[in-house]
Amino acid sequence: MNKRMLTVAAFGAVAAFGLTACSSGGSTGAGEATVNPDDNKDVTITAWIMQGTNPDSSAYQEKVAAAFKEKTGATVKFEEIQWADGHDRFVTSIAGGTTPDVAETGTTWTPEFADAGALLELDDYVDSVDGLKKDLVPGLEEAGTYDGKLYGMPWYAGVRSIIYRADIYEELGLSAPKNWDDIIKNGEAIKAAHPEMAAFAVPGNAEFQVYPWVWGAGGEVAVKDGDKWKSELDSEKSVEGLQFYTDLATKYGFSTAGATTWKETDVRDAFTSGTVATMISGSWTPKSLLEKNPELEGKIGAAVIPAKDGGIAGSVLGGSHLSAFNTTKHPELAWELIKIMTTGELASEWASQTGYFPGIKSGLDEALKSTDPLVAPFAEQMVDGGASVPVTPKFGAVQAKQTTNTMIQSILSGQKDVATATKDAAAEMTDILNQK
CATH class of the missing domain: 3.40.190.10 (Periplasmic binding protein-like II)
Structure with missing residues (x-):
């Protein structure tokens, strides 16, 4: 179920x-x-x-x-x-x-x-x-x-959605992305016009920014069959989503090497300083940013996270x-x-x-x-x-183990390819979820 x-x-x-x-x-x-x-x-x-x-x-x-x-x-x-x-x-x-x-x-x-x-x-x-x-x-x-x-x-x-620099998007004639192809097109335009900015931040220590790409590709984090849990981070669809997400950094160069260890607060700080053009962040972020940085008034936009071919991806x-x-x-x-x-x-x-x-x-x-x-x-x-992560007391232990963040960091740092990293993460998550 x-x-x-x-x-x-x-x-x-x-x-x-x-x-x-x-x-x-x-x-x-x-x-x-x-x-x-x-x-x-x-x-x-x-x-x-x-x-x-x-x-x-x-x-x-x-x-x-x-x-x-x-x-x-x-x-x-x-x-x-x-x-x-x-x-x-x-x-x-x-x-x-x-x-x-x-x-x-x-x-x-x-x-x-x-x-x-x-x-x-x-x-x-x-x-x-x-x-x-x-x-x-x-x-x-x-x-x-x-x-x-x-x-x-x-x-x-x-809930987390996309937050972007509306002034930069307007300058370049860009619209909020409706699908994953739009994310690439926007990123290429921003990278060319503003090389000083990360077109789309991909942090390595921000777990809840990872799952929309799994769900947006039609994958799942974990499913329960009877009384047993099984992680599906290594399923074909999940791998497709995670490949796309990490490619934004490793293939397209839209992020920055320093983001490999970034937490969500680090992404927000970089966005505030003008070195990030697009990020995933929470519904609480715009108000907080504007209170502390009134100069950003009118320069921030928000949009839903798109699924691969359109529509809305799941977000925790x-x-x-x-x-x-x-x-x-x-x-x-x-x-x-x-x-x-x-x-x-x-x-x-x-x-x-x-x-x-x-x-x-x-x-x-x-x-x-x-x-x-x-x-x-x-x-x-x-x-x-x-959307919700697996509803089980054991998922807190998964988070404490940093299973998802370790997976993303290993990909961003080049230590593992997506297939290997997701296989290892899925095995670890499955084991933790089924511990007595």
């Missing part, structure tokens, strides 16, 4: 029904627990929030802390954790019993941490708020559910949950913080400020209707091409 398509269908249903905006954050169900602020004046809980691709969230955190203090009487202490080493930080803290009360958990990590027994079940809390269960975005709810129980409360969703429906860890001494307070951040005004404000999509359906409709040229392509990508 193709688990990737479940998320696409879920988001398509949201768009089709055209849900009207409403707030579930202010309602209180009959069974919802109440918190007495007078009981919590000396209580502090901790929350880890990821950083590395997210915009600056300090002002938002201050608002959340004030709202939390007013509602509960307790104090929340936020700590920012870098995505790059976040997984190791969580694994170490779980092993040592030093986890925070609440944390932002990436959608691929939540099942893994739930499987490790580190997270609290959230179903009863969600059910206690009238209408909240039905308002969760299905794709994010699915990703936060393990063994039939919800461990990750949907907070926000994001990323995003985050908020989870409560079972080491917390204050589960009710942990839930209050999660609720404040994922529902109501502060949830909407986070989405508006960052360019992410809300984790509840009632807040998603406005974003899906947007005509903003720096929002609409991402909404289209999410609805028509939002």
Whole structure:
């Protein structure tokens, strides 16, 4: 069964029904627990929030802390954790019993941490708020559910698409690519006119920028047959997509040798400095770039990632949950913080400020209707091409092993050809996914 398509269908249903905006954050169900602020004046809980691709969230955190203090009487202490080493930080803290009360958990990590027994079940809390269960975005709810129980409360969703220098494209009479041939034509034109720029960045340490080319060629990352997983990174179609993607650097020279070790943040920095003309980046990127670099106003464009012969390639429906860890001494307070951040005004404000999509359906409709040229392509990508990596607790271990990034780096560096690199990566991924 193709688990990737479940998320696409879920988001398509949201768009089709055209849900009207409403707030579930202010309602209180009959069974919802109440918190007495007078009981919590000396209580502090901790929350880890990821950083590395997210915009600056300090002002938002201050608002959340004030709202939390007013509602509960307790104090929340936020700590920012870098995505790059976040997984190791969580694994170490779980092993040592030093986890925070609440944390932002990436959608691929939540099942893994739930499987490790580190997270609290959230179903009863969600059910206690009238209408909240039905308002969760299905794709994010699915990703936060393990063994039939919800461990990750949907907070926000994001998807990656193409971001390009609109001023350069306009100068050269180029349009956003509609297929892979267009990517080559655009790249050749940019390379000839602006040799100082990488026409299309191909980073070696940015896993989620790899999979659209697998899916765009008709391939799969991994499929499940019965109770066994099998990676298909080395299938004919997957190899075709990965050959095209890495050829942008190794054959056509559209990227730069330094990009072999680039993370997503490195690509963004190079784009900002004017040395990259086209990149794959997230729906949260345009707003963040323009806030820090107002001189780029009017110079940025966005477009969906095309499949090989047209249409939209799949792109990982990323995003985050908020989870409560079972080491917390204050589960009710942990839930209050999660609720404040994922529902109501502060949830909407986070989405508006960052360019992410809300984790509840009632807040998603406005974003899906947007005509903003720096929002609409991402909404289209999410609805028509939002995809998921294999839904299994073991995929976090695949990411920790850096299987996909190692594969891409070995190709970009010339250590392996595509056939060898994909065969090795598929074998390693299959082995990890099937470990007990």
